[in-house]
Amino acid sequence: MLVGGASPTLVLTNHETAAYETSDALSTQVAYYLSVSRSEAGDIVVAIYSDSGRTTLVQTLSVETNANRSWRYLFALDSYNDGTSHTVSVDVENLSRVASAASPAQDT
Secondary structure, rough: OOOOOOOOEEEEEHHHHHHHEEEEOOOOOOEEEEEEEEEOOOOEEEEEEEOOOOOOOEEEEOOOOOOOOOOOOOOOOOOOOOOOOOOOOOOOOOOOOOOOOOOOOOOO
C-alpha cells in the first residue's frame, strides 16, 4: 500500500545502464500487487495490478538488460532524496522465484 506523497509512482530502474521507466501516478491508501518477470530477451518486466488475483492490470513497466546478466538480489523498495520528507509503507508477501529453462532455480 502506498502511503504519503501527493502522487506516488513506481520506478523500475536498471542502475547499470541508467535505463528506467516510471509508472503513472498511483493512488495512496490502495494496495497494489506486482509481478516481476524476465523476458526471453532479458528485459525486466513489472506488471502492476489493483487486485490480489492479479486480474486487473494497472500498468506494465519494462527496462532493457543484458540477456546474459544474472542477479543475486531484487531490491523491492528503494527511494531517492528530493529534499522533502515522505513516509513509505510496503508489505512484501508471497515472494517466490520461478525457474525457467534460461534461468534454472538453484539453491544457494
